Amino acid sequence: xKMRIQKALxxxxxxxxxxxxxxxxxxxxxxxxxxxxxxxKLDLMARDLRLRHGVQVxxxxxxxxxxxxxxxxVQRAWEWLGEMDAAFICHGVLIDQKKCERDFEQAxxxxxxxxxxxxxxxxxxxxxxxxxxxxxxxVISSVAGDxxxxxxxxxxxxxxxxxxxxxxxxxxxxxxxxRVLTVKPGxxxxxMAAHIHSLLKVSADRAARDxxxxxxxxxxxLYTPWFWRLIMLVIRLIPExxxxxxxx
Amino acid sequence: xxAVENFSRNPKTKSWIxxxxxxxxxxxxxxxxxxxxxxxxxxxxxDVCLNDGGTVLITRSMNRVLNFDEESGxxxxxxxASLDEILRFVVPRGWFLxxxxxxxxxxxxxxxxxxxxxKNHHRAGTFGCHVTRLELLRSGNRRFxxxxxxxxxxxxxxxxxxxxxxxxxxxxxxxRRIRSTMIETESIKFRNLDEFFDVCEGSDAKxxxxxxxxxxxxxxxxxxMQGNYADSDTGGLKPHGEQxxxxxxxxxxFALNRFSIRVFNQLYYSRQLRQKTSGLQHYAGFFYPQDxxxxxxxxxxxxxxxxxxxxxxxxxxxxxxxxxxxxAAKLGQGAFLAVLKKxxxxxxxxxxxxxxxxxxxxxxxxxxxxxxxxxxDKIFRIGLDAGAIFNPGKDVLMxxxxxxxxxxxxxAFSAFVxxxxxxxxxxxxxxxxx
Numbered sequence: 001x002k003m004r005i006q007k008a009l010x011x012x013x014x015x016x017x018x019x020x021x022x023x024x025x026x027x028x029x030x031x032x033x034x035x036x037x038x039x040x041k042l043d044l045m046a047r048d049l050r051l052r053h054g055v056q057v058x059x060x061x062x063x064x065x066x067x068x069x070x071x072x073x074v075q076r077a078w079e080w081l082g083e084m085d086a087a088f089i090c091h092g093v094l095i096d097q098k099k100c101e102r103d104f105e106q107a108x109x110x111x112x113x114x115x116x117x118x119x120x121x122x123x124x125x126x127x128x129x130x131x132x133x134x135x136x137x138x139v140i141s142s143v144a145g146d147x148x149x150x151x152x153x154x155x156x157x158x159x160x161x162x163x164x165x166x167x168x169x170x171x172x173x174x175x176x177x178x179r180v181l182t183v184k185p186g187x188x189x190x191x192m193a194a195h196i197h198s199l200l201k202v203s204a205d206r207a208a209r210d211x212x213x214x215x216x217x218x219x220x221x222l223y224t225p226w227f228w229r230l231i232m233l234v235i236r237l238i239p240e241x242x243x244x245x246x247x248x
Numbered sequence: 249x250x251a252v253e254n255f256s257r258n259p260k261t262k263s264w265i266x267x268x269x270x271x272x273x274x275x276x277x278x279x280x281x282x283x284x285x286x287x288x289x290x291x292x293x294x295d296v297c298l299n300d301g302g303t304v305l306i307t308r309s310m311n312r313v314l315n316f317d318e319e320s321g322x323x324x325x326x327x328x329a330s331l332d333e334i335l336r337f338v339v340p341r342g343w344f345l346x347x348x349x350x351x352x353x354x355x356x357x358x359x360x361x362x363x364x365x366x367k368n369h370h371r372a373g374t375f376g377c378h379v380t381r382l383e384l385l386r387s388g389n390r391r392f393x394x395x396x397x398x399x400x401x402x403x404x405x406x407x408x409x410x411x412x413x414x415x416x417x418x419x420x421x422x423x424r425r426i427r428s429t430m431i432e433t434e435s436i437k438f439r440n441l442d443e444f445f446d447v448c449e450g451s452d453a454k455x456x457x458x459x460x461x462x463x464x465x466x467x468x469x470x471x472x473m474q475g476n477y478a479d480s481d482t483g484g485l486k487p488h489g490e491q492x493x494x495x496x497x498x499x500x501x502f503a504l505n506r507f508s509i510r511v512f513n514q515l516y517y518s519r520q521l522r523q524k525t526s527g528l529q530h531y532a533g534f535f536y537p538q539d540x541x542x543x544x545x546x547x548x549x550x551x552x553x554x555x556x557x558x559x560x561x562x563x564x565x566x567x568x569x570x571x572x573x574x575x576a577a578k579l580g581q582g583a584f585l586a587v588l589k590k591x592x593x594x595x596x597x598x599x600x601x602x603x604x605x606x607x608x609x610x611x612x613x614x615x616x617x618x619x620x621x622x623x624x625d626k627i628f629r630i631g632l633d634a635g636a637i638f639n640p641g642k643d644v645l646m647x648x649x650x651x652x653x654x655x656x657x658x659x660a661f662s663a664f665v666x667x668x669x670x671x672x673x674x675x676x677x678x679x680x681x682x
Contacts, residue, residue, distance in 0.1 A: 048312035
């Protein structure tokens with residue numbers, strides 16, 4: 001069954017993929033509530049969306065390290081939008097693995113932002129959507145969560161935790177009609193991946209198109225672009241006794 | 249470091265690449281304590297956007313519309329917005345750019361930093377004439393708004409300032425009202441330069457946009473194109489579409505020689521049979537004929553090309569143009585893109601702005617190595633003798649003495665250059681001067 005997204009909450013709205021999502025949703029006339037770390041950036045984004053697409057946009061600053069305030073933010077968004085068709089959770093931080101190895105604070109920060117703060121938003125959103133009996137939760141996880149690799153396991157472990165959390169949540173919410181989409185982007189041309197040079201890199205617009213199509217179709221897991229499903233399948237199939245010897 | 253290319257593919261450079269995504273962000277510091285230069289769409293023919301061995305700061309993600317007043321036509325956008333994007337936004341609302349260069353694939357910041365001009369220079373002046381305010385972000389994160397009344401010295405230095413006075417984060421400017429996307433055009437064939445000057449005579453008073461394509465191989469025949477925005481709403485307000493063609497990669501540069509250029513120019517000149525034709529044309533075809541082919545510069549292959557844009561005083565223009573065409577022929581250098589236009593007397597607020605009254609010739613020569621550079625030496629010599637000036641924004645080869653003549657204010661300007669900013673162009677043009 002296809003649904004049209006007319007009211008959406010975007011958390012981590014200033015991230016590269018979220019900006020592309022917001023642009024495409026606004027172009028199709030959706031009302032948007034944008035939450036993110038920087039009020040200044042949110043304001044710039046909201047101005048542009050309102051002017052270009054003539055849609056209603058509200059913004060809200062968030063401190064991801066303070067989960068105590070998250071429920072109030074969800075409530076505000078819920079009330080301002082008057083329910084919501086979809087919530088997109090897009091924030092994340094890619095901290096250098098070497099730094100995480102040297103300094104536990106860095107590893108903790110990776111888990112705080114990439115896993116705990118997402119879980120804290122999801123809890124409240126899930127309860128509200130379950131009661132309403134409708135809605136889509138779209139969460140950006142990562143291909144890095146499909147298998148722990150020496151080059152980024154502090155990030156990968158947080159995303160693996162998130163992926164597992166979303167599986168359980170999808171399972172729980174299915175009877176209520178609420179859909180949960182786990183998005184696993186490969187290399188996308190965003191500030192987060194500015195240091196990665198790869199021929200496999202795709203634009204944020206391309207990733208956003210895939211995400212919106214999958215949301216409207218009510219899909220469960222999306223690899224974007226699609227070939228990452230095959231790449232990760234191969235990577236998951238390598239026996240651990242061999243995998244541990246590889247430099248990945 | 250990565251290879252960074254301008255539009256003419258000259259010179260070849262390597263730089264560190266950094267990005268700025270938001271106009272409210274702080275200024276990224278240059279890599280390894282070097283210098284930086286803002287880089288938009290890299291459509292510069294010259295080396296103003298290049299910084300070999302230093303950092304280029306890519307501004308394209310900073311492309312938001314921040315304010316728009318539908319009544320007065322004043323718009324404010326982040327500086328990385330392209331004219332292409334701005335047109336898509338303003339055209340359906342009944343507005344157009346105050347003036348436009350021959351491609352819409354330049355950023356707003358680049359348009360201001362090079363103080364670009366277009367076919368309506370004789371009426372509207374340069375792009376900088378229509379800028380009402382802009383914000384400058386200097387190293388040390390000092391940020392200030394500049395306008396003709398506020399920080400006016402910085403405003404004057406930044407318009408035409410080649411990106412050296414700091415990063416332009418946003419620009420506010422005045423649009424021009426249109427009733428339709430169509431241009432009522434008239435094109436007239438001329439057989440030689442004398443005829444060109446005759447056609448020019450009456451044209452400027454009657455037409456808002458005028459330009460001529462000239463065949464330098466035959467030393468001066470060409471087609472004079474003039475137009476006005478349509479007065480009725482025929483054609484509606486539908487903006488331009490996507491680029492319909494893409495030039496293939498790997499076009500062999502030897503295919504472009506004086507014979508093939510002669511054939512091209514003959515065909516182009518012959519496409520219009522009558523001496524004078526008129527019609528109705530969409531702005532995309534009238535202002536941006538080359539934008540119809542994505543990556544058209546690939547016709548020049550990897551060696552790229554060099555452009556010279558020169559303004560000649562009216563009294564010496566004829567002889568100097570003839571001499572330039574003669575020298576090009578002598579060195580076996582053809583050119584299929586050569587443009588002639590009479591510039592007007594509207595003054596730009598820019599301290600370093602290049603356009604001024606006279607006749608301007610813009611001409612592209614395929615890069616054939618030393619032979620081409622020899623020709624440019626001749627062009628600069630002919631120009632200097634004729635009292636001409638040269639566009640530093642399109643240049644890669646001009647000697648510092650030409651620059652000092654074109655931009656007599658360069659010394660006053662150098663006080664406004666941000667210590668963290670530099671470019672190939674600035675280092676080359678001020679060599680031995682500073």
